[in-house]
Amino acid sequence: MTVMLGLDHGLAQLSDLAPRGYALGLHIRFAAAHLMIQTYDPRWTQRYTENGYMLADPMVFWGFGNNGTIRWSEIDLPDPHNIMGQAADFGLKFGIAVTTGPTSSRTIGGFARGDREFTDGEMEKIQALVEKLHEQSTPPDNLTPAQRMALRLIAKGSRHAEAAALLGISESALKARLRAARERLFVRTTAEAIQRAQEYNLL
Known part of the structure; x- marks a missing residue:
């Protein structure tokens, strides 16, 4: 990161x-x-x-x-x-x-x-x-649609494999989107990324 x-x-x-x-x-x-x-x-x-x-x-x-x-x-x-x-x-x-x-x-x-x-x-x-x-550390004004959708699916309880299948991408591609979202939001975990994105109305 x-x-x-x-x-x-x-x-x-x-x-x-x-x-x-x-x-x-x-x-x-x-x-x-x-x-x-x-x-x-x-x-x-x-x-x-x-x-x-x-x-x-x-x-x-x-x-x-x-x-x-x-x-x-x-x-x-x-x-x-x-x-x-x-x-x-x-x-x-x-x-x-x-x-x-x-x-x-x-x-x-x-x-x-x-x-x-x-x-x-x-x-x-x-x-x-x-x-x-x-x-x-300036907070982002938005996430990409791909990052937003990946976070939304995980936030709703989907596992990585399931979320990747729903998006029609590989699991490694999903993880790359989640990693990019974490970097953009200045956090270390996906759970923190979801919380931060919700706080800033980015989801």
């Missing part, structure tokens, strides 16, 4: 630049991300999720109102739940927020260190990577 490999390479570079982890929501639409990647301490991620902190996170709030990059220490917004202070307890003491894209399909990321502030050069590198990942 060429596209996914490209994404994986970019995400690996982000891990190198943010030793305490990151959270990256690519193409957030209707309060849900097309792709969500988190490498923070799992205990912090669990607390953050269980308490619904995303709705009150000053970094996220800044991200929806701005484009660009800023150090967490420079975000001058209310933090009534002390989210930034709690994050520091899990080693996320210094960080940056990076945002790109239109408000209708915004990408927002938080990147953390435990030892020092990010340098200007590191911030520029992370921003460039986020912008590239945003571009690479």
